[in-house]
Amino acid sequence: MLKRKISNYIEHFYKVNKGALLITGARQIGKTYSIRHFAKSNFKNFIEINFVESPEAVGIFSSAKSYNDILLRLSAFVEKPLIKGETLIFFDEVQLCPDIVTAIKFLVEDNSYRYILSGSLLGVELNNLRSVPVGYMDIKEMHPLDLEEFMWAVGVNDDVINSLRNAWNNKIKVDDFVHNKMMEIFRLYLIIGGMPAAVMSYKENNNLQDVMSIQREIIRLYRKDISQYDEKRQLKIKDVFDLIPSELNSKSKRFFIKSLSAKARAEMYEDEFLWLKDAGVGIPVYNVVEPKIPLKLSQSRNLFKLFSNDVGLLACQYSNGIQLKILSGDDKINFGAIYENVVAQELYSHNFTELYYYNSKKMGEVDFIVEFNGEVFPIEVKSGKDYDRHRALNNILDCIDYNIPNSIVLCNDNLSIKGNIIYAPIYLMMFLYKEQTTNIQFNLDLSGL
Numbered sequence: 143m144l145k146r147k148i149s150n151y152i153e154h155f156y157k158v159n160k161g162a163l164l165i166t167g168a169r170q171i172g173k174t175y176s177i178r179h180f181a182k183s184n185f186k187n188f189i190e191i192n193f194v195e196s197p198e199a200v201g202i203f204s205s206a207k208s209y210n211d212i213l214l215r216l217s218a219f220v221e222k223p224l225i226k227g228e229t230l231i232f233f234d235e236v237q238l239c240p241d242i243v244t245a246i247k248f249l250v251e252d253n254s255y256r257y258i259l260s261g262s263l264l265g266v267e268l269n270n271l272r273s274v275p276v277g278y279m280d281i282k283e284m285h286p287l288d289l290e291e292f293m294w295a296v297g298v299n300d301d302v303i304n305s306l307r308n309a310w311n312n313k314i315k316v317d318d319f320v321h322n323k324m325m326e327i328f329r330l331y332l333i334i335g336g337m338p339a340a341v342m343s344y345k346e347n348n349n350l351q352d353v354m355s356i357q358r359e360i361i362r363l364y365r366k367d368i369s370q371y372d373e374k375r376q377l378k379i380k381d382v383f384d385l386i387p388s389e390l391n392s393k394s395k396r397f398f399i400k401s402l403s404a405k406a407r408a409e410m411y412e413d414e415f416l417w418l419k420d421a422g423v424g425i426p427v428y429n430v431v432e433p434k435i436p437l438k439l440s441q442s443r444n445l446f447k448l449f450s451n452d453v454g455l456l457a458c459q460y461s462n463g464i465q466l467k468i469l470s471g472d473d474k475i476n477f478g479a480i481y482e483n484v485v486a487q488e489l490y491s492h493n494f495t496e497l498y499y500y501n502s503k504k505m506g507e508v509d510f511i512v513e514f515n516g517e518v519f520p521i522e523v524k525s526g527k528d529y530d531r532h533r534a535l536n537n538i539l540d541c542i543d544y545n546i547p548n549s550i551v552l553c554n555d556n557l558s559i560k561g562n563i564i565y566a567p568i569y570l571m572m573f574l575y576k577e578q579t580t581n582i583q584f585n586l587d588l589s590g591l
Contacts, residue, residue, distance in 0.1 A: 168422030286336030335454015506534025
């Protein structure tokens, strides 16, 4: 069993919310497992309907005239009693039944049962729906295991993780012995990544060849999804997907459209990149012309990097033997692409859904630029020994016009601070979260008007 953060989210949701919950995310990240685990621990009665395994179930919703029709058909289909107030109904692979999204409003209003939904490619499918029942269904995106979840999986105890959190919060050095062990675990995460099947395989037999076999199968499934769900653009999407490893391994790590076709232009492939993002497979990081709030106003749509949703899948796509070199920390290998990918996916899963980088001929390039606590926050990622060499970062920090208060360099060394730059071991990024604002109140005073 893998401990996942999504479990606490789901449990809290059903304690405070009367609506339905839709879990989105890429294939093979553990959505179904997490939902089943929650259901069996919190409901006396659990019913699961999978629209892939039972395609005839789509008919329950396709021609129903009311929620009474739907409930009657559900009762007949599952052939087991639906107990009011004690039943959670799970609709899985709902991308094959778009009518469920419309129907969920009426089912929630009836208030007889609770509902949870999930499926693959929902980011793509939801864009094609005319309306989502706001107020009746919340949407939560799920990701592969992040670094902290991976540490839980391989047996790092809470005391150690709490000591790391304390080091991060107070900006103090990690114990040297613990630091070295955490770097070993971090390098292991670069190879295995966060796909639950790969992590479980490693836990069971420690065989990296088995892990890579699972990763190759997941990549095959992703390519199959591309073929199955988008007939018009499938070849272009496949081309983009297949080029992610090589483009990241280039000197600039930028995705060059010319790699696809000599006559290709950015606007010709924009929909394909967005498709991969919406499918949960790719993480785009756009260039900003100036590191100023709001960053989106400085975004350049035709200059970007495209990262994989899972660093383990990325490592698997590189040449055989790289896994052992990563584990040994071989300094002859350029790990820049893999390090940047793991940072991109960690930030993305920690609510930094808008990721940017900065590049100019005059100032240089900074790996990531995000908005954090209302300020621009630059992040440099260094996989080598010269982590304190960062001309571009120095340039933008010294620029009075930008007025950037703090920055961080993620590296292999222990924590230290020099001026307004934090040098932190890269594994401490697991504590870097962007808090989501849930309630903003403003009382308008009209007295004296």
